[in-house]
Amino acid sequence: xxxxxxxxxxxxxxxxxxxxFPDPKKAIxxxxxxxGAPNTPIVSVGDTVAIGQKIADxxxxxxxPVHSPISGKVAKIxxxxxxxxxxxxxxxxxxxxxxxxxxxxxxxxxxxxINSTPNDALLKRIREAGIIGLxxxxxxxxxxxxxxxxxxxKYLVVNATEGEPYDSADERLLVEKxxxxxxxxxxxxxxxxxPQVVVATKTNKVEAIAKLNDVFGKEPDTKIVxxxxxxxxxxxxxxxxxxxxxxxxxxxxxxEMGVIVQNVAxxxxxxxxxxxxxxxxSRVTTLNGDVAEPKNLLVKVGTPISNILSQYNVDTKDIxxxxxxxxxxxxxxxxxxxPVTKRTSSIIVFSKSKYKPTKKETACIHCAYCISACPxxxxxxxxxxxxxxxxxxxxxxxxxKDCIACGTCSYVCPAGLPLSGTICASRH
Amino acid sequence: MAQESSNDLIVKTPPHITGEMSKNRLMTYTFFSILxxxxxxxxxxxxxxTPNGWxxxxxxxxxxxxSVGIAVGLDALLHKVxxxxxxNLMSAAVFGLIVADIYxxxxxxxxxxxxxxxxxxxxxxxxxxFAYVAAMSVVGLIVFKKLVGLSGRKWVNPAAASKLVxxxxxxxTLLVTIGHLNSGPLKVPSMAGGLSLTVxxxxxxxxxxxxxxxxxxxNANHAAPKVTNLNLLGIMLLDKFHxxxxxxxxxxxxxxxxxxxxxxxxxxxxxxxxSYLVTVAIMSLILSSxxxxxxxxxxxxxxxxxxxxxxxxxxxxxxxxxxxxxxxxQIIFGVGVALLTVLMITYLQFFGASFVALVIMNxxxxxxxxxxxxxPFGR
Numbered sequence: 149x150x151x152x153x154x155x156x157x158x159x160x161x162x163x164x165x166x167x168x169f170p171d172p173k174k175a176i177x178x179x180x181x182x183x184g185a186p187n188t189p190i191v192s193v194g195d196t197v198a199i200g201q202k203i204a205d206x207x208x209x210x211x212x213p214v215h216s217p218i219s220g221k222v223a224k225i226x227x228x229x230x231x232x233x234x235x236x237x238x239x240x241x242x243x244x245x246x247x248x249x250x251x252x253x254x255x256x257x258x259x260x261x262i263n264s265t266p267n268d269a270l271l272k273r274i275r276e277a278g279i280i281g282l283x284x285x286x287x288x289x290x291x292x293x294x295x296x297x298x299x300x301x302k303y304l305v306v307n308a309t310e311g312e313p314y315d316s317a318d319e320r321l322l323v324e325k326x327x328x329x330x331x332x333x334x335x336x337x338x339x340x341x342x343p344q345v346v347v348a349t350k351t352n353k354v355e356a357i358a359k360l361n362d363v364f365g366k367e368p369d370t371k372i373v374x375x376x377x378x379x380x381x382x383x384x385x386x387x388x389x390x391x392x393x394x395x396x397x398x399x400x401x402x403x404e405m406g407v408i409v410q411n412v413a414x415x416x417x418x419x420x421x422x423x424x425x426x427x428x429x430s431r432v433t434t435l436n437g438d439v440a441e442p443k444n445l446l447v448k449v450g451t452p453i454s455n456i457l458s459q460y461n462v463d464t465k466d467i468x469x470x471x472x473x474x475x476x477x478x479x480x481x482x483x484x485x486x487p488v489t490k491r492t493s494s495i496i497v498f499s500k501s502k503y504k505p506t507k508k509e510t511a512c513i514h515c516a517y518c519i520s521a522c523p524x525x526x527x528x529x530x531x532x533x534x535x536x537x538x539x540x541x542x543x544x545x546x547x548x549k550d551c552i553a554c555g556t557c558s559y560v561c562p563a564g565l566p567l568s569g570t571i572c573a574s575r576h
Numbered sequence: 577m578a579q580e581s582s583n584d585l586i587v588k589t590p591p592h593i594t595g596e597m598s599k600n601r602l603m604t605y606t607f608f609s610i611l612x613x614x615x616x617x618x619x620x621x622x623x624x625x626t627p628n629g630w631x632x633x634x635x636x637x638x639x640x641x642x643s644v645g646i647a648v649g650l651d652a653l654l655h656k657v658x659x660x661x662x663x664n665l666m667s668a669a670v671f672g673l674i675v676a677d678i679y680x681x682x683x684x685x686x687x688x689x690x691x692x693x694x695x696x697x698x699x700x701x702x703x704x705x706f707a708y709v710a711a712m713s714v715v716g717l718i719v720f721k722k723l724v725g726l727s728g729r730k731w732v733n734p735a736a737a738s739k740l741v742x743x744x745x746x747x748x749t750l751l752v753t754i755g756h757l758n759s760g761p762l763k764v765p766s767m768a769g770g771l772s773l774t775v776x777x778x779x780x781x782x783x784x785x786x787x788x789x790x791x792x793x794x795n796a797n798h799a800a801p802k803v804t805n806l807n808l809l810g811i812m813l814l815d816k817f818h819x820x821x822x823x824x825x826x827x828x829x830x831x832x833x834x835x836x837x838x839x840x841x842x843x844x845x846x847x848x849x850x851s852y853l854v855t856v857a858i859m860s861l862i863l864s865s866x867x868x869x870x871x872x873x874x875x876x877x878x879x880x881x882x883x884x885x886x887x888x889x890x891x892x893x894x895x896x897x898x899x900x901x902x903x904x905x906q907i908i909f910g911v912g913v914a915l916l917t918v919l920m921i922t923y924l925q926f927f928g929a930s931f932v933a934l935v936i937m938n939x940x941x942x943x944x945x946x947x948x949x950x951x952p953f954g955r
Contacts, residue, residue, distance in 0.1 A: 152595075152842075313593060385954065397954035468586055475592040482587050498592070507598035510662065514729070515602070515843045515896040520903070524953035529901065530945075547952045555591030562599045562843060569589025 151378030152521045152556050154313055154476065161316035161442035162353070166324055166432055168446045169459070175218050175242045175450030176487040177203060178230050182280040183287045184210030189240055195222045200427050201251035202276070203240050212278045212288040214490075216242055217429040217448035219249040229486040231472040232286060234479050239487065242450070254425035259331065262422070267339050270422065277421030278428045278490070283307060283382075283411030284473055286491045289418065292410075293339050295403050301340040302406035306333060306415055307387060308349040308356070311379035312474030314436040315494040318412050320444040321432055322349065322356035325416050326363040332419030333370075340408060345370040346391060347412075350377050379476065380523035383552045384409040398550045413493070433492050435460065437471075438499035447488050453495060454484040468503050471496040476555040507564040518557035518567055524550055528557035528567040535574050548574055602843055603666035609836040610673045610822065610891055614640050617677075617824040620815050624683045624797050626701035632683055635702040636821045639709045640676040646713040647672030654722060661722060671721060674735040674892060675712045677822025678884070678931060679705060683796050700818075712738040730897040732938040736931035767863075767878070767922045772870040773803050785874050792818050805873050812881040820928070822891065823883025833890030845894045847903055851910030852889045856880050859918040879918055884928040888913075892931070898938045904948025905941075912937045 180186040185208030191197060197216040205213040224241040254277060257265060275290035295301065306329070310318040321329065333345055345367070347360055351374045360372045373391060381387050385396040388407055396405055413431065420426040429449055436442040439462055447456065453472075457464055464484060471478050472486075473493050488495075518528040527546055534542035551571045558568040614636060622633025651668035654661040682700050699705050716738030724731055765771070765785050773786030786803045793816040794800055801807040813827050823829055837846050860876040869875055879885060893899070893913050900906050913933045920929035 154593075154595075389953075395954040398952075400954075469588075469592060470585060471590075471592045475590070477590055478592070479590065480585065480587045480592065482585055484585070496592070506594050506596070507600070510599050510664075513599050513602070513896045514899065514901065516845065516901045516906075517842050519901060520842065525950055526952050527901070527949060530949075546949070547955065550952045550955070553590075559591050559593070560595045560597070560842075562595075562597045562602050564594065564598065566589055568591065573589065 151380045151523055152560055154311075154379045154556075154559060156352075157313045157436070158316045158319075158442075161314065161434055161436050161444065162319050162355075164316070164320070164442055164444050166320050166444045166446050169448070169451065169456065171218050171244060171248075171448055172451040172455050173244050174223070174452070175216070175220075175244065175448060176228055176239045176452060176485075177214055177217065177242065177450040178228070178232070178237060178239045178487060178489055179204035179214055180230065180237050181214060181232050181286065181449075181489045181491060182212040182278075183285060184208065184212070184291070186237075187211060187214060189225055189238070191222050191240065193222050193225060196220070196245075197222060197242060198249040198251040200254065200425075200429055202253070202278075202427070203242075210288055210291050212275065212280045212290075213427075214240075214278055214449075215427040215429050216240075216251075217450045218242055218244045219247050220245040229481060229483050230489070231479055231481050231486055232489050232491050252425075254421070254427060256425040257422050259423065262335060262338055270335060270339055273421055274418055277417075277426070279414065279417050279421055280428070280490055281411055282413035282417060282431060282490065282493065284477060284491060284493060289410075289414055292408065293336065295340070295408075299403050300406060301343045301403060301408050303392070303408070304333070304337055304340055304343045304345050305384075305387065305391065305407060305409040306345065306347040306412055307382065307384065307409050308347055308353075308360075308412040309377045309382045309387065310350070310353075310412075311377065311382035312476055312478070312494065313379070314442075314496050315434050315474055316436070316442070317432040317434045317444055317493055319353050319356050321412055321416050322353065323359050326359040328419045328423075329412060329415050330363050330367065331423055332415035332417075333364075333367075335418055335422050336408075336410060336415065342369075343406075343408075346373055347371070348373045348375075348377065348387060348391060351375060378523075380554050380556055383523070383554060386523050386552070398547075428490055431488075431490060431492065433488065434494040435497070436494065437496040438502045439497055447492075449488055449490055449492075451488045452485050453481070453488060456488075456495060457484060457497070462497055463499070466499045466501050467497055468500045469498040471498070476559070477553055507562065509564040509566070512563050512565060515562060517560050517562070521556050521560045523554060523556060524552055526551060526557075528571065529565075532565065532567045532570050535570050540574070543571075543574060551575070597840070597843055599664075600666050602840055603664075603670055605836060605840050606891070607666055607670045607673060609832050610670065610677060612832050613822050613825075613828055613887070613891075614673060614677055616828045617821040620824060621681075621683075621817065621821075624795060624817065626683055628701060630702040632681060632701075632817075635681055635705065636676070638702065639679060639681075639705060639821070640673055642706055643676040643709050643713040644669050644672035646710055647675070647717045650714065650717045651721075654718075660726075668717060668721070671716060671734055672713055674822070675716060675738065676709055677887065678735060678739060678820050678892075679709050679712070680819055680928060681705060681821055682818030708742060712742050715741050731941075732935045733892055733895050733898045733931075736892060736934045736938075739931055740935055766925055767875065768867070770867040770869050771864070771874045773805065773808070773874055775870060785878070786871065789874070789878060805871065808874065808877055812877040816881075816883060820883030820887050823881075823885070823887030826881040826883075826886045829886045829890055836890070843896070845896060845899055845906050847906040848893045848899060848910040848913075849889050851907045852893055852914045853880070855911045855914035856885065856889075856918060859914065863918070863922060879921065882927065884930045885917065888917075888930040888934060893934055898941060900941050900944040900948075902945065902948030902950075905944035908944055908947065909937055909941070912940065 187204035227236040230237040279289040618633040647668040655663040716734040720734035771785040916933035917930040
């Protein structure tokens, strides 16, 4: 099928090198940033913490701990807006003492010892480092890589398509951290039993492709696949259709098809955890939209978004919307005091002064474009009509649960109907 | 779905950007596409006058102004007096223009005083036509766009339905094949027989269908061209002087229609146009074969390029609001409109039947929407 093209808005941002954002004076670390069981704090108010020290964890398997991004004192444990879940949740407030004391619990592995290290040790390290899927899903990586022995993996797909408009963090990682990404690939590949590697990226990431060919060129059983992937093909199942020409049934997981898809930022974080002993306390995020200059920032998790906006002279009184995690699938936040999380792949600012009203919500005109535009062949308008009437049974019969929340139906709708938002809301 | 937070930040569901196509823009594209056709027809017909002296091109223009003016005015008025009535000025304008473009006008020999009343249902010329166009615009806008729209969907194409309603006083003439086309000086041959360019149809006692087409569609104010395939093709494709003004130049409809499909691609249900045209072509072939036509082109040109066929295929049958959602539903819809149109033309001698076929098929849309619900990805 042909996918609807969505304007990328990343010509400028993709050329901007990653900049290290200063540590915040106060970090607000949400205890619950992953998909799975919530964490509970393991520090108390008044405790002194070091950079990388674990501060919240869970005993449940599907969980990932969080760590202190700065050294200092726990000032408060209280609720703040959590962009991962679009509601307020528990956070640990840490005041920076400026000493940059580092926690040394996680010791680096040498590259030479990886092949002789048991998978369990590598998976434990990935878990202890709090690595989760950084493409947006936030699923704990150690769980994703802990597969049943009867499910051999044939392909490891490194998803470097980064289809979300405005976002360029992954592209900069590809350009600037190529060698580290290769190290991460080798670790994951070792854990998965040495599958073939496919690095999927878009043809217009020219600089990244050149670096990938240079660094990955001689890696055995590794292929760089650069295609003009559409935004929708960034979804793991739709990407597999493009790469392998099969459709993953919604009732199955990718690993059941012999495939593991990892976002490139996750692979980079795995390499940091294994070879640098660095837990997931920072990530690269794109600042874009109605800002003077787009940025790709290596920012500490827990940094208030207001810090980033004020650092780059964004007029906070003129802000209309702040979108976290991509303009197509991400969420608007009600307050700029919300902190950066592990899943904050981008911060897109839209201003009041540059706002141009596009289309008013009107009655459906029955053009049916939402149906032909849906990358997973759903009937968004029929599902929407069923949901509006409260007919959940009909919506389910029309496979509302199979929606991948890509937002394409709402994007193309000439009547401005909130199709995607309504369908997604019905699933919660 | 959008709300303001305490910080005045807008909080809403994704996506946070939107495509450029809006309902208003789509209607604007449609309006200007049809306006081009109206202007083309007004220009082609502007050199000609009807028997009572009205300039034909001017008549087209006045019809369009009356119809669009009434539709837009009523839409604005209803919006003002009834808060529930949404303001859809471009949609009303499109509707008004279509009403004007499907009102049959002409200077062909059929307009001669002797056959005028026996062949045509509505007045072919100004000033009488103005009243009928105005009536269609009022009925269509109020009944079929506004009142029917209150049910949550538009069940029938408003322009086609309003023409049908205004036609009700003539329904007897319409439905009873009284042989009105076989009487009078023209003796129009039925299409339910073997057609040829020049050979008279057995039993009709008149000239061949090619003669009829030339007499009907060529400019009657000039010397009639020779009855040849090439002349017939030229008339049917380039400039007909009788019928729906919107389809006076089939070539213009095809060019503008394709341009419209390209510009508004993915928002226009092209499958309907394609399946309609293909079905008409196939039906033409089947009927020609069944009746032993000596000139297959004659039937094909008539069924395909009369104004009511070609204009409807591109600009009425694809009306999104009254057509099916699913791809298969759209194809069945197009095939259905074509079949009914060809059958009514052939066996009822109702040569402008396409809009009735459209209304009938519009009513099947809720059923067609159940067909072609495909399985999603991976199921």
